[in-house]
Amino acid sequence: MTEQMHKRVGSAEIAGILRREISKGTFVARDRLPPERMLAESYSVARGTIREALNQLAAEGLVEIRPGSGTYVAIGASEGTNPMVANAGPLELIDARFALEPHICRLAVLHGRLQDFDRMERLMEVMEAPGTDSVLFANADTEFHSVLAETTGNGLLIWIVSQINSVRNQEQWAQMRHLTLNEAIITQYNNQHRQIVNAIRTREPERAAVLMKEHLETARLSLTRAAAA
Amino acid sequence: MTEQMHKRVGSAEIAGILRREISKGTFVARDRLPPERMLAESYSVARGTIREALNQLAAEGLVEIRPGSGTYVAIGASEGTNPMVANAGPLELIDARFALEPHICRLAVLHGRLQDFDRMERLMEVMEAPGTDSVLFANADTEFHSVLAETTGNGLLIWIVSQINSVRNQEQWAQMRHLTLNEAIITQYNNQHRQIVNAIRTREPERAAVLMKEHLETARLSLTRAAAA
DNA sequence: ATCATTTGGTACAAAATTGGCATATTCCTT
DNA sequence: AAGGAATATGCCAATTTTGTACCAAATGAT
Structure with a gap:
């Protein structure tokens, strides 16, 4: 068995990755992507492959x-999202959450498995790392809440949360993050995340739900406070 | 009867698995799936079997x-309807609701206006009318819950509920309605709807929320009971 | 205005990957 | 025992990726 069958990273894969990055909001409209030669290096792929993907x-x-x-x-480019979703405001988002x-926390208590907690643990470590800036934190935070949804095992809820998260990655939200996410808030969020995960671990559905409500109340507060300023 | 051949782990099985993976979103449109040789290894099956499945x-x-x-x-492939939504099961739907x-009931208390109550009133009258059959009732019921969402004035929630309702309009759900909606259940639903609307009218958010939970619990019960039969 | 740098456009041949196919064997159902 | 399906293997042809080199257009600094 000398053959290694290294998964061929082709133009289709690269195109898919870039598609997702664009729809995720990593690259916003009218923004310039990195040069082909740089993309080639970051994805460890020949320039021709990048070119083919970009042509697609x-x-x-x-x-x-x-x-x-x-x-x-x-x-x-990112008009694949629903108009209703795209025009959602911060307070609408908070209410939906x-x-x-x-x-979702209650359901996560019922279905949470070890591997789910491992994923949450890794994300919390990222969010708690000293050098984490607001962008890294926000991405990890979004994924944290996605994992929470995935833990329920409910495909419908997972999809709904993914749609909601697509809102959070819009352009206008980048500024919002910058305004609301200071060090004190991040510390508070981290504490709340830990408490929520602990409640889920110890199988306390109502406690987890209440903690999540408090977490969202905190988020709403820091939002209205930033809007006033 | 020629298709009663009950194959071991045949190409049909693999084809089914891949179909499911695609509709589940593991492989999205334009994505390249793993090479046949790799699929063969991951499913512990000969390459020829994979080939035949792919040809299907x-x-x-x-x-x-x-x-x-x-x-x-x-x-x-799987364009138009969201795969996650299309494949949602009854219990997933109930959990999401x-x-x-x-x-939504709590928010409806905060934002409910007279015209919203009028719309609910009209729908309840339709549902309570003596000659209402299961189809009419189900349609009015779906719209009732939509109005509830619209009452919140939250575009995001309205959209989410509309997506969820699109599930309820699938073909497979028609049978479900026929099985679960007998006269006793309909009467019970009508009572619960009235109580919920009254609680919203009198601005009692927590009471409205609790009543809605009871309503959904009733729905879940009649569902599991029908599934057992 | 000019020049150097950056960036995409193109060409070409070698190497790697992938689907297509042919063959013989094993296993299960009939 | 016979037939069909899955397995295992090897090789072929089509396609892609890679690596390199050089060109043309745009950009920015002098």
């Missing part, structure tokens, strides 16, 4: 390639 | 096989 995205109208200048995310996440 | 999927137009390149999820609707 260009054919889909997702990016615009300008020779000599760079490759830019097309203006209507208020509806969903406490009960 | 290709015949269904679910995947596109490109010699020398790979096998790709066809562009039009358990998460959403009690809090």
Whole structure:
């Protein structure tokens, strides 16, 4: 068995990755992607592969390639999301999470397995790391709440939360993060995350739900406070 | 009767698994699935079996096989309806509604206006009318819960509930309605609807939420009872 | 205005990966 | 025992990826 069958990383894979990155909000509309040579290095792939992937995205109208200048995310690139979802405001989002996440905690208590807790643990470690900036924290936080939803094993809830998270990655939310996420808030969030996970671990559904409500109340407060300023 | 051949671990099984993986979202449109040799290893099956399964999927137009390149999820596969939503089971749906609707009731208390109550009133009259059959009732019931969501004025929640309701309109759910909706159940639902609306009218958020939980618990019970039969 | 740098566009051949296929064997059902 | 399906193996042809080199257009600094 000398054959290694290294998974062939092809243009389709790269195109898929970039598609996801764009729809996730890593690259926002009108922004310039890294040069082909740099993308090639970061994905450990030949430049020709990157070129082929970019040509696919260009054919889909997702990016615009300008020779000599760079490759830019097309203006209507992330319009795959629903208008209702795209126009959701911060308070609407918080209310929706208020509806969903406490009960998600209850269900997570019922279905939580060791591997779920491991994933949460890893994410909490990322969020608690000293050098974590607001962007890293926000990404880990979003994924943390996704894992919570996945723990329920309920495909419908998982999908709903993923849709909600797609809102959080919009452009306007980048500034919001910068305004609301100071060190004190992050510390508080980290404490609340730990408490929630502990409650789920010890199988206390109502306690987990209440803690999540408090967590969301904190988030709403820091939001309204930032809006006032 | 020629298809009663009950194969061991045949291509049909593999084809079914892959179909499920695609509709589950593990492989998204335009993605390339792993090479046949790798699929063979991960499913502990000969390459020929994988080949035949892939040919079945290709015949269904679910995947596109490109010699020398790979096998790709066809562009039009699982397009239109969200895979997660389409495959949601009855219990998943009830759990999701358990998460959403009690809090929707709380928010409805805060934002409920006269015209909202009028709409609910009209729908309740339809549901309570003597000649209402299960189909009419189910449609009115779905719309009732939609109005409840709209009453919150939260675009995000409205959209989520509309997505959830799109599940209830699937074909498979028609039978479910027929099995679960007898006259006694309908009467009970009507009473609960009235109580919920009254609690919202009198601005009692927690009471409305509790009543909604009881309503959903009733629905879950009649569902599990029908599933057992 | 000019020049150096950056960036995409193109070409080409070697190497690797992948689906297509043919063959013989084993296992299970009939 | 016979037939069909899955297995195991090997090789072929199509396609892609890679690595390199060089060109053209845009950008920015001098």
